[in-house]
Amino acid sequence: MNFQKPKGTPDFLPGTVEKWQYLENTARELTALYRYREVRTPIFEHTELFKRGVGETTDVVEKEMYTFADKADRSITLRPEGTAGTVRAYAENKLYADPDVTKLYYVGPMFRYEQPQAGRMRQFHQFGIEALGSSSPALDAEVIAFGYDYCRKLGLKDVRVEVNSVGTAEIRANFRAKLLAFLEPMKEELCRDCRSRMERNPLRVLDCKIDQHRFDGAPSILDELDEECRTHFEQVRGYLDAMGVPYEINPRLVRGLDYYTHTAFEYKAAGIGAIDTIGGGGRYNGLVGQIGGEEHDQPGVGMALGLERVLIILEAQGVSIPEYAPLDLYLIGLGDRAEAETVRLVHAARAAGLTAEKDYQGRKMKSAMKSADRSAAREVAILGDDELDAGVISIKTMATGEQRKLPLGDFIRMLAEEKAGRQA
RNA sequence: GCGGUCGUGGCGAAGUGGUUAACGCAUCGGUUUGUGGAUCCGACACUCGAGGGUUCAAUUCCCUUCGACCGCCCCA
Incomplete structure (x- = not known):
């Protein structure tokens, strides 16, 4: 490093x-x-x-x-x-x-x-x-x-x-004088910190944890x-x-x-x-x-x-703090054509108000699924040559494992509507 | 400014003056030409904060330095 x-x-x-x-x-x-x-x-x-x-x-x-x-x-x-x-x-x-x-x-x-x-x-x-x-x-x-x-x-x-x-400053000055008068007789018995505090900041002496018991009769600034x-x-x-x-x-x-x-x-x-x-x-x-x-x-x-x-x-105290917004959609493209298409789709998904992510590591299906799982994605969209040729896309809902095919040209709008529906 | 404890891979953590630095988690790959959260298999530290010294030999001993954590002073 x-x-x-x-x-x-x-x-x-x-x-x-x-x-x-x-x-x-x-x-x-x-x-x-x-x-x-x-x-x-x-x-x-x-x-x-x-x-x-x-x-x-x-x-x-x-x-x-x-x-x-x-x-x-x-x-x-x-x-x-x-x-x-x-x-x-x-x-x-x-x-x-x-x-x-x-x-x-x-x-x-x-x-x-x-x-x-x-x-x-x-x-x-x-x-x-x-x-x-x-x-x-x-x-x-x-x-x-x-x-x-x-x-x-x-x-x-x-x-x-x-x-x-x-x-006020004057009151504190008066109080300080009275306090010092109170402390002076016991100066030798006070701890080292207190003695130095008497020099620099007498008001602080009364905070001392060690000598606390000596200060019962100390003057109070409220009386001044x-x-x-x-x-x-x-x-x-x-x-x-x-x-x-x-x-x-x-x-x-x-x-x-x-x-x-x-x-x-x-x-x-x-x-x-x-x-x-x-x-x-x-x-x-x-x-x-x-x-x-x-x-x-x-x-x-x-x-x-x-x-x-x-x-x-x-x-x-274990107070709960709001978390990072969850991921709505994770896109996986299989093959060059599909991969190129996911670039466009992830962008379109974001424009539609979905939090969206795709794989950028060139992962294979299984690894990409793991990555989607780690990201806690709600839905995973899988696009391969089969889907591309049929004009559809496979959408898997991770929580249930259910998978459906939606029209390629329409699925983003549909997912966005579902999201809006859940939030309503 | 002063004092204490500590510093090993992404994280947690063993370890010894001497051939290849445990283990767990995570990660990556495989078991399954396109499907996660389980299992199993495999991979993953020319290096033990940095610099110097002692030694035939140092991650392990000594010094210095940087940093972290904790405390004092004081404060948020």
């Missing part, structure tokens, strides 16, 4: 792509109901966009970006997530002029330079939505409900929604929320209740991206190995202004789901 795909990168082959199509088709059906419209932004952007948008100190920016210089020495980065590019496109194309809420969705590959493991690839795929132009808590609730509905629509069971409010944040959060919860979306409040929920304000949430499900998050999102007021200029700032809220994680869980 001369070439291998780059590490952590996928080939989706027939047999698997159908599953991806199902994930994407289901996503598109739901966006139509919710009135989100597709946006396709570049796979790569200027590095600065992600640094500013996602946050300089996040792990994504600090150590996971696929960054390179192009020929003009511009710093380019393969998108590690979808919100920054979408918000950039929104601002650059002046969609903020839209008097209504701008509702966008995207599906596509994202890139992060990481060690692959179960549910984590260097190229992975996300489906996400963004609603820009309103700070209504009703929109937060809609976005959360959307992701939940998507999982339901796919047939996923036991997806949990966790929500939290991370307030100001009046506006608290009201917003209460309203989001009220709307979720009204829509019947089940959720749990997790005051320790922290997201990996810096831009979240107010609402933050995650979708979780067991079954991907060490990982349980399949998606998440939140509100990001201020991000549009940061990317597109303060004068055009608009509030926004969005969510994204990791499709390979969704798929892993789908398969773990």
Whole structure:
């Protein structure tokens, strides 16, 4: 083998792509109901966009970006997530002029330079939505409900929604100070990871599996929320209740991206190995202004789901996925004259709406039948000199083994009608 | 970035420091001048991820490298 795909990168082959199509088709059906419209932004952007948008100190920016210089020495980065590019496109194309809420969705590959493991690839795929132009808590609730509905629509069971409010940047700074004050006295007793987390991302310390028992009396960010944040959060919860979306409040929920304000949430499900998050999102007021200029700032809220994680869980739960369309007709030509005729016939069959295939391996009758059987063909059409001279064609129905002769000039129309009849 | 396990034909999988690298599935051909899903017969790895080293001899020992899987960090 001369070439291998780059590490952590996928080939989706027939047999698997159908599953991806199902994930994407289901996503598109739901966006139509919710009135989100597709946006396709570049796979790569200027590095600065992600640094500013996602946050300089996040792990994504600090150590996971696929960054390179192009020929003009511009710093380019393969998108590690979808919100920054979408918000950039929104601002650059002046969609903020839209008097209504701008509702966008995207599906596509994202890139992060990481060690692959179960549910984590260097190229992975996300489906996400963004609603820009309103700070209504009703929109937060809609976005959360959307992701939940998507999982339901796919047939996923036991997806949990966790929500939290991370307030504003100032509130987080205050909370961070209080938290550090709480942690400082026990610093020496904490695990090594926790001590390093205290430096880099104190909010994450509370997630620690090892030291969990020490944090019973830890301060909660919910106690730090100001009046506006608290009201917003209460309203989001009220709307979720009204829509019947089940959720749990997790005051320790922290997201990996810096831009979240107010609402933050995650979708979780067991079954991907060490990982349980399949998606998440939140509100990001201020991000549009940061990317597109303060004068055009608009509030926004969005969510994204990791499709390979969704798929892993789908398969773990044994959810059935629609298969490749079955084969209606397999043509076998015996002898040169008949063989030439099958070329025309297979084409005509397709034009008549039949899924049709023929033998291209020059197989003999028996092998061709085997091949037809493997293809799970409903009918096999056999054309030899006998049939050709008589102006007929032999049609064998594989499931029953019954065989009949139909007029050569008419059998395609007849089979097409039979197919239509079965589907009616 | 760190750690663990692993890498033999299309797939699954045995194997040993030394003449022809088991077996199963799949595939192809035959048994049946033109008929599938069963049986039987036959064919199918100058080669054991790649590169280097040790050795009279390496798929089997050592090193390097690439990759896969799993975990840590973190996240989708």
